[in-house]
Every structure is written in structure tokens, then in C-alpha cells.
Amino acid sequence: MERRKQITIDIEKCNGCRSCELACSFHRLKTFDPSNSSIRVYRNDGEGNLELSIISTCDGCPDETMPLCSLFCSSGCLSYVGELADLN
Numbered sequence: 001m002e003r004r005k006q007i008t009i010d011i012e013k014c015n016g017c018r019s020c021e022l023a024c025s026f027h028r029l030k031t032f033d034p035s036n037s038s039i040r041v042y043r044n045d046g047e048g049n050l051e052l053s054i055i056s057t058c059d060g061c062p063d064e065t066m067p068l069c070s071l072f073c074s075s076g077c078l079s080y081v082g083e084l085a086d087l088n
């Protein structure tokens with residue numbers, strides 16, 4: 001049974017460093033390329049606020065000790081909270 005890892009997001013703590021994007025692209029394709037990341041960091045053009053989205057290619061880092069995006073988030077924005085088991 002594959003076990004996905006779950007993270008929480010506290011967007012107020014995000015500083016826009018984009019380390020999570022680099023870490024995720026390394027997890028997925030062993031590259032450091034934000035365009036290959038499953039987590040995306042945006043700055044809202046209207047208000048200038050930072051926003052995060054996690055897209056469907058996120059696999060929950062089942063083979064990592066913890067999700068690499070949260071492991072390399074130094075601000076505390078992304079926090080690993082535990083594993084979820086797939087129902088199938």
C-alpha cells in the first residue's frame with residue numbers, strides 16, 4: 001500500500017524563497033527546475049500577496065523520509081504532519 005505524506009500550508013509564513021519548487025523538481029526528476037515542480041509559488045499581481053498551489057503531479061513523496069518541499073522550507077510555511085494511506 002502506497003502511503004502519501006501530508007503537509008499543511010501556513011501562507012502567512014511564506015517568504016517567497018521558492019526552495020520548495022527546487023526541492024520538488026529534484027524529487028520528481030532529479031533536476032533543479034521550478035518549471036518541473038508540483039508546488040508553485042506566485043505573487044498575486046493585484047495585491048502583491050504570495051500564493052501557493054500544489055498541482056496534480058504531486059505524489060506526496062511516498063519514498064522520501066518526509067516531503068522534500070517541507071524539508072527545505074525554512075520559514076515554517078510547509079509542515080509535514082504525517083502519512084495518509086490510499087484506499088485502493
Ligand code: SF4
Nearest residue numbers: 014015017018020073
Ligand atoms: S520554501 Fe517555504 S518559504 Fe520558501 S517559497 Fe516555498 S513555501 Fe514559501
Ligand code: SF4
Nearest residue numbers: 024058059061067069
Ligand atoms: S509533497 Fe513531494 S511531490 Fe508533492 S509538492 Fe511536495 S515535494 Fe512535490
